[in-house]
Amino acid sequence: MELEPLNDRFDLLVTKRSVEVLSFVEIWHGDSFPVVKNILLLDSEGKRVAVKYYSDDWPTNTAKLAFEKSLFAKTMKSNARTEAEITMFDSNIVLYKFVQDLHFYVTGGEDENELILAAVLQGFFDSISLLLRSNVDKREALENLDLIFLCLDEIVERGMILETDANVIAGKVAVNSMDPSAPLSEQTIGQALATAREHLTRTLFQ
């Protein structure tokens, strides 16, 4: 109960919430390494399932929503179901892929290597597919939203690519619900996923 005494001081603390989260894209001038500006998962009406922004290009929620809306309008008609598609949008490169009623997007700067962004999208798309197994649709995604958030967290950290291999990403996400003492190597990813899914579908929103 080491936290108890702190709680007494709770009211005395001057809480100044720090708003200045350093923006990566702003700081990195030049093209030293690939930077992801955002990752979006939207539904078939362009509404958010889960989104993550890493750049200051869209400072407010309104700006973010406007970006999502026009991006969705621009891409909704294209057939991005077999192969990932690509477009230039507001001086950004956007890669996207759709499955069922889910729309996956990854955005990068206009000088970014398109194929690196494609690898990020592929990693995102495949790891979600692995985690949701056969039912990759909006309902399943919302029911396992915690997995999606964790997945985003494992792909990119503040604009820097952490991992693009879908098996590794899904493995890291799924490992959460297992016994921490069991080393990862002793379980196959399939087992890990099964455990994770069982655990979560049983517990969430019962």
Place this chain on the structure above:
Amino acid sequence: MAQPLVKKDDDHDDEADYSPFLGIEKGAVLQEVRVFNDPQLDPRRCSQVITKLLYLLNQGDSFSKNEATEVFFSVTKLFQSKDLGLRRMVYLIIKELSPSADEVIIVTSSLMKDMNSKTDMYRANAIRVLCRITDGTLLTQIERYLKQAIVDKNPVVASAALVSGIHLLQTNPEIVKRWSNEVQEAVQSRAALVQFHALALLQQIRQNDRLAVSKLVTSLTKGTARSPLAQCLLIRYASQVIRESANTQTGDRPFYDFLESCLRHKAEMVVFEAARAITELSGVTNRELTPAITALQLFLSSSKPVLRFAAVRALNKGVGCIDLLVFQNAQESDLVMGLLELVYFDPVAMTHPMAVTNCNIDMESLISDQNRSIATLAITTLLKTGNESSVDRLMKQITNFMSDIADEFKIVVVEAIRSLCLKFPLKYRSLMNFLSNILREEGGFDYKKAIVDSIVILIRDIPEAKESGLLQLCEFIEDCEFTYLSTQILHFLGNEGPKTTDPSKYIRYIYNRVHLENATVRAAAVSTLAKFGAMVDALKPQIFVLLRRCVLDSDDEVRDRTTLYLNTLGGDGEVVETDKETKTLLFGALDIPLVNLETSLKNYEPSEEPFDIDSVSKEVKSQPLAEKKAPGKKPTGLGAPLAGPPSTVDAYERLLSSIPEFLDFGKLFKSSAPVELTEAETEYAVNVVKHIFDRHVVFQYNCTNTIPEQLLENVSVIVDLSEADDFAEVLSKPVRSLPYDTPGQTFVAFEKPEGITAVGKFSNTLRFIVKEVDPTTGEAEEDGVEDEYQLEDLEVVAADYMMKVGVSNFRNAWESMGDDFEHVDEYGLGPRENLAEAVSAVINLLGMQPCEGTEVIATNSRSHTCLLSGVFLGNVRVLVRLQFGIDGSRDVAMKLAVRSEDEAVSDTIHEIVSSG
């Protein structure tokens, strides 16, 4: 009825829009946060609540300061749970809440414990969270652990520490730089992503140390990088080294072999990164370029849209510089030759189109690509690089494609076609056909304007295209919904139509406007008719008949114009030849900026003396940047009206002429913008305006006393001329009294030799008698003290003798000026940041008005032509054509061609440049 192909499983089939978060409310969720305080934690339920919180934040809900603090404190309790899944969610929510420094302290110990945990996942995540929320002071405490983590044998932990290091380098560089050894070790890691992250961090740490980066690249290019991402980084750093060493080294290009070997890498992203890097190298030879182009060419036929897109874009970018060169100079072949001399040191520009042309066959198949972005890129690349024989085929393909794309793309295509047409004037027929076809189709204003502009430019530059182009425009205004375009076309018709072989065929179209359109267009149509009448004597009788029908128009502007034209052109029955003067009066170009005219008219007081239009200043006042729309590199076909702030020249002129001493200086040539001689918020605010006369220069010091307790008397400025030899002070006119906050002007006049562009530096001292003022009564004391106040120096530069006066058609002006007093020379401007900087420096040095938007330079272009116009002291018109080129080592060369009405002035311009 169609059945859904996949039957959804049982539960919520009937609810189409089922969501587990349906009806979720922030208030309720914040209540639920209480479960975090339960003595017996339920990890599942807690995870669930965190997910809901994250959901709310992700949907754009925000927590107030208190709410966030409360959630944060509750969350800290969850560190007691040993549940791994819950801990992951705790990490996530802490990052989202971005706690303040005081709050961070509370979780620090828990996170530090996790950082040293045996569980890899705890270690990795705790590092990421802590580094995200920490500040510098805490960092020194955990530095030891971070250094260990960098070389941790678990790749996830090492990556977490390295990525955090990249971020921390921005805020605490001195700490992160101490980790070099560990990072160096991590670069050798066998884990793919660790090497990638270590490489990124190491390069960041050493980015200001060129030699170190070069060494790093050298050591790594020998071995193999483990992951494609790391390989891409290496390519970037290698090309950085190549770029930076371009100045110092000649001969062998370092690392080219490495780049070339990457073209054979098995990962596409590496191949692409390398190919792109090679096409962007400066001074690359054809032999070096070919393998890269071949690699990109293979991508063009890939089944993956991303690959096709990337390849087309890289090829498109690679030819950008050439495009600009051809575009700007297609009209003037002698100029192209001159430019070729300038760009000879830039072989990329010359070799590129050849290499890219090889790809064109592949690219043509992309025109019909499903992905419209790819198709448009392919089109514009083809248009840039295509040759004369392929024009017809291309036009056919583009026609099929135009209806499917958005207006913004169409404009890009129209612009590309315009430049193609200027490149291959012989092909004007099919291009003009294309333009007129798309002109008839649906489209917004900007698109239509782009087409009309293009046709106008073609008419102007390709004489053969004139008749058909004018007819196309006539057809267009028959059914044009845009008043602006109609009036512009009518104006253009009035200028060009009478010069054609059969002017009468345009009359019908013009007269139709008088019946069918709104007042603005009707007025324009009347003017156009009158122009035909004035210029084509044979048509006069018919035109008068038509004009007389407009005398009773419902709009007074239309009636006024009609009456004016009928009277001045002799519409009372006789067919007379309209004399030149009348023509100039009615249709001559108004060389006066409209704003200046407007101000002068406002200042004109009704009196015996009529308003004299010659008294209006012709100087274009520089426009505030905010209002300025960058017109891009394209020449505007239908010039945009000039806009600017009201001119103050007139006010200056009246002020100066009210001072008898200045009367015999003659007519004021130019007044500068005010130059501040004091810092903001000092005791005395002084700025100065330079008035230039033929043989005199007058400084007008505007002084303001900002101290309420002081009254200044006998205020004058003492000017030291030791650095301005050509000037001699003739007169100083002090201000008698300068009370608080009431501006006053003191003048100092100098004589300078006539016809010499005298320049110099003047140091100024404000001298005055200061008297104390009683703040209560406002009375000043009897006795004052003499005092001085040092002002900043002022310079008179060559640009002060030049007035910015634009011309509407530079080419015409240039030709009509003739080369009697032409003076051409070449200059090296030394290394510059970029071309834009060099161009604006020369424009500022000369103080002339850039014409036709040539002051705007496309980014990364390697050559540029800038057209300037102005009037030099003594009312001598001057035109300047500047051609710039920049080479790989950023050395700028410039060719300066001056034409003016006076040989001495042409020489003076060169003197200004060579001494500036």
